[in-house]
Amino acid sequence: MLHKITLIPGDGIGPEVSEAAKRCVDATGVKVDWEIALAGSDALIKYGNLLPAETLDSVRRNKVALKGPIITPVGTGFRSVNVAIRHALDLFACVRPVKTYAGVRAPFKNIDLVIVRENSEDLYAGIEFKVDEPGTKQLIEMIEKLQPKKIRPDSGISIKPISRFASRRIVEFAFQYALKNKRKKVTAVHKANIMKFTDGLFLTTAKEVAAQYAGKVAFEDNIVDNMSMQLVKVPQNFDVLVLPNLYGDIMSDLAAGLIGGLGVAPGANIGKDTAVFEAVHGSAPKYAGKNKVNPTAMILSAVLMLKHIGEEKAAERLEKAVSIVLAEGKSVTYDLKQDRNDPTAVGTSQMADAIIEKLKNV
Ligand code: NAD
Numbered sequence: 001m002l003h004k005i006t007l008i009p010g011d012g013i014g015p016e017v018s019e020a021a022k023r024c025v026d027a028t029g030v031k032v033d034w035e036i037a038l039a040g041s042d043a044l045i046k047y048g049n050l051l052p053a054e055t056l057d058s059v060r061r062n063k064v065a066l067k068g069p070i071i072t073p074v075g076t077g078f079r080s081v082n083v084a085i086r087h088a089l090d091l092f093a094c095v096r097p098v099k100t101y102a103g104v105r106a107p108f109k110n111i112d113l114v115i116v117r118e119n120s121e122d123l124y125a126g127i128e129f130k131v132d133e134p135g136t137k138q139l140i141e142m143i144e145k146l147q148p149k150k151i152r153p154d155s156g157i158s159i160k161p162i163s164r165f166a167s168r169r170i171v172e173f174a175f176q177y178a179l180k181n182k183r184k185k186v187t188a189v190h191k192a193n194i195m196k197f198t199d200g201l202f203l204t205t206a207k208e209v210a211a212q213y214a215g216k217v218a219f220e221d222n223i224v225d226n227m228s229m230q231l232v233k234v235p236q237n238f239d240v241l242v243l244p245n246l247y248g249d250i251m252s253d254l255a256a257g258l259i260g261g262l263g264v265a266p267g268a269n270i271g272k273d274t275a276v277f278e279a280v281h282g283s284a285p286k287y288a289g290k291n292k293v294n295p296t297a298m299i300l301s302a303v304l305m306l307k308h309i310g311e312e313k314a315a316e317r318l319e320k321a322v323s324i325v326l327a328e329g330k331s332v333t334y335d336l337k338q339d340r341n342d343p344t345a346v347g348t349s350q351m352a353d354a355i356i357e358k359l360k361n362v
Pocket of ligand 1: 297
């Protein structure tokens with residue numbers, strides 16, 4: 001079967017790591033008709049727009065995209081092109097598997113958990129009021145009329161909306177994910193003891209959803225500060241974590257640290273009809289064009305994409321090929337060597353070549 005997939009190369013190191021991932025997918029034998037769509041600096045040059053409608057249309061049409069990281073130039077009207085893509089396509093679930101691979105230096109062995117982060121609301125809704133602006137003053141006055149607490153007049157304000165709808169949708173997603181992937185437990189992470197009406201709503205909703213899965217998937221909840229401590233102490237105790245947007249963002253990077261860093265942390269943004277697969281890391285501009293950075297996170301994101309489009313066997317083979325190259329530790333980028341200045345480190349495309357070579361025998 002031929003799959004039509006949008007490829008957004010991104011900018012900074014994006015084009016290099018996406019090319020590596022594309023070549024690995026093609027080498028599995030899965031037939032893909034790649035539709036290249038621009039976003040970020042290249043799109044700004046060609047279309048005068050960081051996120052052209054053509055790019056979003058391509059993802060809507062093909063329903064699946066592999067995307068490189070994108071830098072957001074300051075003063076362009078976008079908080080982040082990446083967040084704008086998630087919002088425009090309503091990619092409400094961010095799924096980040098956190099797994100240790102032999103050969104990657106990490107503080108723990110045998111971690112295998114999944115972070116499910118709500119992507120559409122919370123403090124990332126982008127509803128903000130700047131210090132000293134008339135609207136901010138009005139808002140402060142209104143809030144002080146509605147409740148007794150005072151807000152300092154020289155405050156900036158960010159709004160944190162958490163809805164029953166989005167909480168239900170993301171927790172449902174986490175339980176469905178657990179069932180589909182034979183996971184045993186979902187942990188809802190929150191700060192409901194302090195933010196009773198936002199995180200509190202998230203928690204109550206999570207408990208309601210969990211009740212429908214009783215006997216099938218276990219459920220527990222944990223406060224985000226306690227969770228941070230537990231995650232760096234006993235990460236093996238966790239299976240699927242479901243979190244509102246901000247905590248999910250922070251916990252994902254923390255978890256990436258547990259398995260050896262951003263170079264090996266893949267991700268997926270999933271909506272009702274569309275899915276965009278991308279590494280957790282950013283566009284690392286200082287390494288752009290140097291054929292230096294680790295393509296693993298992007299290639300493992302492609303593994304998630306292959307699973308998503310029903311190419312399970314190819315996904316398994318590609319993951320196996322990656323894990324062999326990592327375990328051998330020979331044809332790997334500088335960040336995976338014991339010494340970051342090790343002259344035997346290979347470049348981005350050479351590491352992809354080594355993975356493609358292994359694919360022949362797995
Ligand atoms: P970053 O992830 O680009 O870099 C953080 C650190 O990790 C750097 O030291 C970098 O060298 C290292 N690193 C990142 N990817 C690596 C790889 N594949 N191999 C080896 N080392 C790697 O984060 P940043 O510096 O905070 O952000 C740079 C730009 O990327 C910013 O403009 C930011 O907005 C953007 N960004 C984009 C995304 C995305 O596209 N989804 C995500 C995060 C940040």
